[in-house]
Amino acid sequence: MPDRSGPLGALVIGEALMDLVDDGSSITRSPGGSPANVALGLARLGVATRLRTALAADDDGRAILSRLTDSAVSVDPESMSLDRTSTALAVLDGSGAAAYDFDIEWRLPEPVEVGSAAVVHSGSIALFLEPGAAAVGEVLAARPEGVLVSLDPNIRPSLIGERSAVRATFERLAATADVVKLSDEDAEWLYPGEPLAGVLDRLLELGVGLAAATRGGAGAVLATRAARVEVESLPVVVRDTVGAGDTFMAALIAGVLGRDRGTSLHELREADLLRLGRFAAAAAGVTVSRVGADLPTSDEVARAQQAAAVERSSNASAGTVIW
Template identity: 80%
Template structure:
């Protein structure tokens, strides 16, 4: 069996624009691109297949990703112009959104060299690229783990029943699925969050996780279920928090010995993994923008949190 390592992320990268009436600020975004960035900063060898244009926005996104160690596939330069998401703020700060997004992958994506392949958000649902993503997940070798985050964007989606069917079809191929409480409410209105996690486990997901903002997160396998608290920090903004949590979960999962070990995680291991991810997300929300942390930054925040809990480990190490 060939040696596999690191992560392959397939999904959109775009430029986020915020118009406050006096100026427009631009910052690289896109949930899968953020996850790739987070993985690389955590020390995981990471490759990204996305779709960019040969323009200033595309070059800025490439510079940010490659500057943090993400290997962006050359085939990713496939669009005439880079996708954008514009938020126009009114006097009260409320936003109206205008999306100019194209998700197209002109060639198949081989998911046979990485230990885990991750996708999420727009990439799972917007055609024609969504079909290429689904084919890549379905055709990956049996020992390659699959990670998903639906990161629902209702303005870009069709009927709820069709989106739910697509999500469940993809989740049935996945080993790790993370969703937010808002994602769960949109997909399964009125259904308790714990029941949504049960749905995912029944589909065959080995580890299902749900984030709840400041209320922490829930992690569940068939063997155990735990709640983890959010890191107590002064929140600057929440941009990129969910993507950070996702990246940290994947980084932790890569330390396990395959799918069987993932499904058998007990309470103690789930708590360590969940606290690692929550700590990483806490670092992100403590600063402005989707500025995902490095492994050293998470280690320092973990050590401080462990002191507060009276469970210190070796200083300077990341203990998921």
Template identity: 45%
Template sequence: MSNDGLLIIGEALIDVVHRLDGSVDEVPGGSPANVAITLGRLGRTPHLLTWVGDDAAGQRIAQWLRASGVVVEPSSFGSDHTSTATAVLGEDGGARYIFDIDWNIPADVDLSGIGHVHVGSIGAVLEPAAGPLYDLLSALKVAGATISYDPNARPAIMEAPEITARKFARLVAISDVVKVSDEDLEWVAPGESYEDVARRWAASGPGLVIVTRGGSGALAFTEEANFEVDGVSVEVVDTVGAGDTFMGALIDGLLSAGALGYGHQGAVKTIDHEALVAVLNRCARAAAVTVSRPGADPPTLAELDG
């Protein structure tokens, strides 16, 4: 990769989705993988560093990723089996999850030429890989890359909230951009307002913290200010992958605005307000497309921008 290389780190797995009509679908997924898919469909060439088996499920995931322009790092095929996440959809379109996860960080990762790295979800805090992952991110930051982080809360597989909160905070502090959902904050910081947590996180290092609230839009926080972005009204089919679509569109928009990437550390702190609002409105539109159809199916560039 040249210095504009885009690396996504985190789990890719098979989503086993139990729908309200009794049907069961088995499809490739995983939050970081969905972010990579979004970026690929928006015209980027993201590289995904993940941990899957060299089995039928792992090859199916690889084919799914490659079909949207994602480059799967060869060292990703080191697991003895491919992980699964079972999602049971509720009446409101939300999901509860059951996980069978095997996760690790390959030892032979090439860090050269990476301009921006995104990390998220289970793979960011799951032991024993959480320490090596943090070291890898630290090395990338020293080398000039920017970092984005999406701390998805998954109570079924993560440690107690107070332990996970410390892991979240360490990764937040090293990041340039953080996107988190209201549901994630309710679990990891019970009793605190979204605003208080987001302001504390923004003061710890990142130039931008986004709190998504489903159809109610998003809150954007910098160290000095905050503002609200409206959601997009749409008939919801299900919400699987909506936050990941928002995250992918956010990375894409900030890269286009010159606020992320090699040589742009700190740039997100000085991005023009109107430019940032435009980026976030586009993220909301992208997420609305995803929730309007079944599964984690992000829009293409043509669908989003016409």
């Protein structure tokens, strides 16, 4: 049997904000923020999850807090540290893809204790925007032995500064990480003109155990030192892409926590990567099939995987395999 002894929970550190989603005809307010979405996704997938963020005790902050706690995310009381909750205006194009305009403040006035978490995750603006970014880096570098670190840079160029400085920060943090997920757009911004395979190689050379790159409708690539696989996205009708990458990240972390913990991430082979990648892709497929960052439960992902397996079987009999 797999060795899953020890803590299986997650600590997520990063921004929570109110998304204002403009679809061209109306604006919908929806709680978001990449790290907060990951925390929500982990909790909905059954992982005991704690979030340290930065909110205000205003209407937006209370709405975000309610959404998180309703899905069993434990939000640190120290997170209520702002005068006004941050916002992000997401303008959707005809394909459902979002462009963002942010009004955000990020700081961590109190120390963050890892506690009993088996993994610490952070990402996006929290990794780069001061004064909070320095505190995040300290937590990641000082996490207890045996605790995994996962990262998602989720690059927001308008907020995080000059490319070479951001790349240096990212690589310094990645060198402490066990799991790194980035999008093909993140990779292109950080390493202009470099093939995606080369970016994954860079991450593995920095010491990352499991590196993953999402490619929107083209699926994802997962790589370790031992293997590399591609997984396709689910064939779904896309309502919008808000939260898709965060869903993939949450599901990937949940899968890593549920693996045989006697196996090093560096040693994961094709079958392991396919299992992790298909689970994450199925979760992301559920999210993009509905409006907003409405991340799925484990039951919803299971149903999506079952439907995908039926379609794979059907296509395989016709000579075409989806995954």
